[in-house]
Amino acid sequence: MLTYLINGISLGSVYAIIALGYTMVYGIAKMLNFAHGDIIMVGGYASFCAMSYLGWPPAVAVLFSIGVCTVLGIVIERLAYKPLRSATSLAVLITAIGVSYFLQNVALLVWTSNPKVYPNIFEKIPPITVGEAQISGVTMVTILANIVIMIALTLFTGKTRMGKAMRAVSEDKGAATLMGINVNFTISMTFAIGSGLAAIAGVLLCTAYPNLVPTTGAMPGIKAFVAAVFGGIGSIPGAMIGGILLGVIEIVARALVPDVPSDIFVFAVLIIVLLVKPSGLLGKTVREKV
Numbered sequence: 001m002l003t004y005l006i007n008g009i010s011l012g013s014v015y016a017i018i019a020l021g022y023t024m025v026y027g028i029a030k031m032l033n034f035a036h037g038d039i040i041m042v043g044g045y046a047s048f049c050a051m052s053y054l055g056w057p058p059a060v061a062v063l064f065s066i067g068v069c070t071v072l073g074i075v076i077e078r079l080a081y082k083p084l085r086s087a088t089s090l091a092v093l094i095t096a097i098g099v100s101y102f103l104q105n106v107a108l109l110v111w112t113s114n115p116k117v118y119p120n121i122f123e124k125i126p127p128i129t130v131g132e133a134q135i136s137g138v139t140m141v142t143i144l145a146n147i148v149i150m151i152a153l154t155l156f157t158g159k160t161r162m163g164k165a166m167r168a169v170s171e172d173k174g175a176a177t178l179m180g181i182n183v184n185f186t187i188s189m190t191f192a193i194g195s196g197l198a199a200i201a202g203v204l205l206c207t208a209y210p211n212l213v214p215t216t217g218a219m220p221g222i223k224a225f226v227a228a229v230f231g232g233i234g235s236i237p238g239a240m241i242g243g244i245l246l247g248v249i250e251i252v253a254r255a256l257v258p259d260v261p262s263d264i265f266v267f268a269v270l271i272i273v274l275l276v277k278p279s280g281l282l283g284k285t286v287r288e289k290v
Contacts, residue, residue, distance in 0.1 A: 003133040004255050005248060010139040010208065012247020013146035017201040018224030019231070019239035020153060021194030027234035028170045028190045031081060031092050035099035037221015039076075039195050041107060043069045043202030044212050048116055058121035066199040073195025074188050081191075082184065100218075107214035115213045118206035142204045149197065150240045157236065166190060170234075219263075223250075226270045232280030241281060 018040060025033045046068040050061035080099050084092050125137025157163035168176040169186045177183055198217075205220060206212050223246060231242025246266060254262040273280060 008248030008251035012244035016243025019228040034096040037217040038103035039198040040202040040217030043199030069199035077191040232282035238282035
């Protein structure tokens with residue numbers, strides 16, 4: 001059982017990193033960027049190409065992947081979402097789905113549907129044994145990365161000038177504008193950070209599950225959205241808790257009930273949370289004046 005728990009925390013840490021991107025964008029721009037999962041895929045392909053075709057070392061390839069996804073996030077926000085700033089939520093949602101399919105089909109044209117075998121960039125890290133469980137290098141790095149990113153984002157949003165600007169835009173865009181905050185730039189930076197996190201998640205996901213295809217980020221992206229809702233979308237600690245719990249539920253369910261697809265339990269959690277506590281574990285109920 002300890003092995004399942006550790007594997008669940010590792011998978012949940014990937015979901016948590018992805019969910020942090022959802023949480024930041026929704027918490028600040030009030031948008032559900034369903035193309036976020038496909039940015040994970042782009043990050044995986046970017047680092048794969050840097051290592052396999054250009055011969056770059058893994059560390060440089062990861063930084064390259066982060067740079068590519070950061071720029072991609074800014075471009076998507078400027079071209080697809082910025083014109084819809086005052087549009088309805090449904091219009092933004094449909095646009096996000098369109099961007100998602102666009103990225104998948106571009107990847108299909110560029111890299112075809114043949115799966116690429118992603119290299120284990122953490123193979124030199126020796127595994128450690130805890131009781132009867134053996135913790136691999138990629139598991140240790142994934143869990144540590146999740147903790148570091150969550151702490152860094154919490155400090156960033158609470159202590160830095162840009163982080164405070166993001167919180168102000170989240171509360172009231174009009175008031176933030178009157179206080180001299182550049183709302184468009186702040187939202188673009190939010191997308192940039194979220195997309196950079198997606199690149200990191202893509203590298204960790206592809207290292208743990210090495211088959212890379214154009215739809216690699218689709219299902220993890222949806223599950224990460226479930227994790228964000230579970231923990232309380234808009235809450236950074238909530239995204240981490242929701243991701244880890246969802247990962248543990250999926251791995252344990254896969255082990256205990258192998259004949260039943262584990263995705264059933266994942267989406268059952270979403271339904272139960274929406275019925276019992278729609279704001280999530282750490283989310284706040286927002287009252288709107290009418």
